[in-house]
Amino acid sequence: MALATWAVALLRLVLASRALRPQQHLWQLESAPAIAPPARKAAKASKLEVKADVQPRGLMKSWLSHEQAGLPPCDELPGDGNRTLDSALNLSACTWRASGAQVLLGAPLTFQGDLVLQGELQITGAKELDRPCITVLGNLTLVDARVSFLNCKEQVQVSNLGGALFVQEDLSAFNSSIAFKNCRGTSGGGLHAKSFLLEQSKADFDNCTASSMNGGGGGAYIKETFRMNANSSASFRGCSAELGRGGGLHAESFLLEQSKADFDNCTASEVMGGGGGAYIKETFRMNFNSSASFRGCSAELGGGLHAKSFLLEQSKADFDNSMASGLYTGGGGGAHIVETFRMNINSSASFRGCSAENGVLVARSSRGKVW
Numbered sequence: 001m002a003l004a005t006w007a008v009a010l011l012r013l014v015l016a017s018r019a020l021r022p023q024q025h026l027w028q029l030e031s032a033p034a035i036a037p038p039a040r041k042a043a044k045a046s047k048l049e050v051k052a053d054v055q056p057r058g059l060m061k062s063w064l065s066h067e068q069a070g071l072p073p074c075d076e077l078p079g080d081g082n083r084t085l086d087s088a089l090n091l092s093a094c095t096w097r098a099s100g101a102q103v104l105l106g107a108p109l110t111f112q113g114d115l116v117l118q119g120e121l122q123i124t125g126a127k128e129l130d131r132p133c134i135t136v137l138g139n140l141t142l143v144d145a146r147v148s149f150l151n152c153k154e155q156v157q158v159s160n161l162g163g164a165l166f167v168q169e170d171l172s173a174f175n176s177s178i179a180f181k182n183c184r185g186t187s188g189g190g191l192h193a194k195s196f197l198l199e200q201s202k203a204d205f206d207n208c209t210a211s212s213m214n215g216g217g218g219g220a221y222i223k224e225t226f227r228m229n230a231n232s233s234a235s236f237r238g239c240s241a242e243l244g245r246g247g248g249l250h251a252e253s254f255l256l257e258q259s260k261a262d263f264d265n266c267t268a269s270e271v272m273g274g275g276g277g278a279y280i281k282e283t284f285r286m287n288f289n290s291s292a293s294f295r296g297c298s299a300e301l302g303g304g305l306h307a308k309s310f311l312l313e314q315s316k317a318d319f320d321n322s323m324a325s326g327l328y329t330g331g332g333g334g335a336h337i338v339e340t341f342r343m344n345i346n347s348s349a350s351f352r353g354c355s356a357e358n359g360v361l362v363a364r365s366s367r368g369k370v371w
């Protein structure tokens with residue numbers, strides 16, 4: 001889709017460096033009415049687009065690779081009822097079909113290759129384990145699944161993994177939901193994965209904590225890209241990165257398309273933590289009617305969000321009551337954007353009641369340009 005018009009919001013956000021505590025200010029930033037684009041900018045705009053590559057339901061089977069579609073069932077694992085597993089299991093690649101199974105884990109489960117999950121499954125940690133509840137040393141794919149992890153806690157600083165689920169390769173969810181509650185891990189309180197894809201799916205992280213200094217990601221630590229497509233949603237509530245960055249989420253890139261992400265009451269370390277809600281190392285991009293909200297989050301730098309670039313297209317971002325507490329480096333009560341903050345057609349960003357101990361009020365772009 002080539003953009004016929006290109007609107008640029010000119011944000012003047014680099015403010016005075018005196019400490020300020022605005023309590024009830026509402027900062028409403030709207031993209032300007034359509035302006036005929038200079039050719040150079042129009043070219044840039046088309047680079048920002050992400051192709052909508054949503055597959056119709058009829059192609060759902062193709063979401064599983066040939067190998068995954070042919071995996072044998074996980075014979076040793078329960079399909080229904082309540083079961084307790086007390087000895088560590090080391091399984092090869094398989095498909096786990098469950099219909100309401102509730103599994104109490106007294107020892108971790110490890111899959112030596114891919115795992116496919118279907119149906120309804122609840123995993124509960126019976127006690128602190130020396131590894132995540134589930135480790136998948138391949139790809140994990142959820143299709144038509146409802147999976148939840150409860151009370152999965154890793155012994156402090158034993159490994160560098162997530163508390164509930166560690167996926168060495170890609171975690172993909174199609175028409176599924178995945179939830180993490182009361183989890184604790186070294187890096188990624190609930191989830192640690194190389195990449196995470198949600199398509200017509202939902203992910204919830206509640207009260208999860210990451211305890212490592214060099215990891216972060218109270219709810220999830222995604223090494224590469226977290227991508228949400230086609231009416232997906234994600235929520236992070238009451239999560240924290242005790243010693244690191246990304247109270248809710250730590251990812252290299254975060255891409256939303258027709259999707260929604262909410263960060264509530266998440267906190268990153270006050271001493272060395274950026275991004276109370278989310279710490280995005282590179283680009284946070286929202287397309288096609290996406291929305292993101294950050295409420296009651298706090299961090300040293302970027303109370304709601306810390307990102308290198310923040311790009312909105314036909315999307316909406318709200319920052320409420322977020323706070324940056326860094327006394328020396330502080331800034332970005334709502335958001336700290338290192339390089340580029342750009343809003344495109346029909347986008348808006350609002351900042352309400354955000355504050356910073358030192359310096360910049362609501363949003364800050366310290367290098368490069370604020371568009």
Ligand SMILES: *[C@@H]1O[C@H](CO)[C@@H](O)[C@H](O)[C@H]1NC(C)=O
Pocket residue numbers: 081082102
């Ligand atoms: C399984 O345990 C839960 C509580 O953890 C209970 O509510 C449920 O009725 C049990 N189901 C079966 C089939 O025993």
Ligand SMILES: *[C@@H]1O[C@H](CO)[C@@H](O)[C@H](O)[C@H]1NC(C)=O
Pocket residue numbers: 090092112
């Ligand atoms: C698990 O199984 C794999 C191969 O199937 C083997 O290489 C590995 O040593 C086993 N690990 C444990 C802890 O038993």
Ligand SMILES: *[C@@H]1O[C@H](CO)[C@@H](O)[C@H](O)[C@H]1NC(C)=O
Pocket residue numbers: 114137138139169170
């Ligand atoms: C995981 O899936 C990706 C494609 O999504 C594939 O390239 C890769 O080989 C898979 N890895 C394993 C271990 O199966």
Ligand SMILES: *[C@@H]1O[C@H](CO)[C@@H](O)[C@H](O)[C@H]1NC(C)=O
Pocket residue numbers: 057144145146175
């Ligand atoms: C999604 O999964 C549910 C089961 O959780 C199933 O009933 C429904 O038909 C699926 N929807 C689509 C569009 O495949």
Ligand SMILES: *[C@@H]1O[C@H](CO)[C@@H](O)[C@H](O)[C@H]1NC(C)=O
Pocket residue numbers: 182183184207
């Ligand atoms: C949050 O998790 C901690 C342990 O990780 C637990 O002690 C506490 O009760 C949980 N809070 C809620 C509201 O569930």
Ligand SMILES: *[C@@H]1O[C@H](CO)[C@@H](O)[C@H](O)[C@H]1NC(C)=O
Pocket residue numbers: 054200230231258
């Ligand atoms: C997303 O939801 C909207 C409104 O409910 C619907 O019109 C649209 O078709 C959905 N898109 C996808 C890809 O499911």
Ligand SMILES: *[C@@H]1O[C@H](CO)[C@@H](O)[C@H](O)[C@H]1NC(C)=O
Pocket residue numbers: 237238264265296
């Ligand atoms: C966030 O915390 C506030 C104050 O503790 C509470 O009122 C609110 O319900 C919490 N929000 C969520 C979504 O948990």
Ligand SMILES: *[C@@H]1O[C@H](CO)[C@@H](O)[C@H](O)[C@H]1NC(C)=O
Pocket residue numbers: 258260289291
């Ligand atoms: C845009 O999102 C809103 C709320 O998230 C939804 O109600 C509406 O249907 C969406 N519009 C389109 C065209 O997808």
Ligand SMILES: *[C@@H]1O[C@H](CO)[C@@H](O)[C@H](O)[C@H]1NC(C)=O
Pocket residue numbers: 314345346
């Ligand atoms: C922007 O929003 C207006 C009114 O909500 C709508 O008429 C117009 O089509 C939108 N433009 C685009 C490019 O979505």
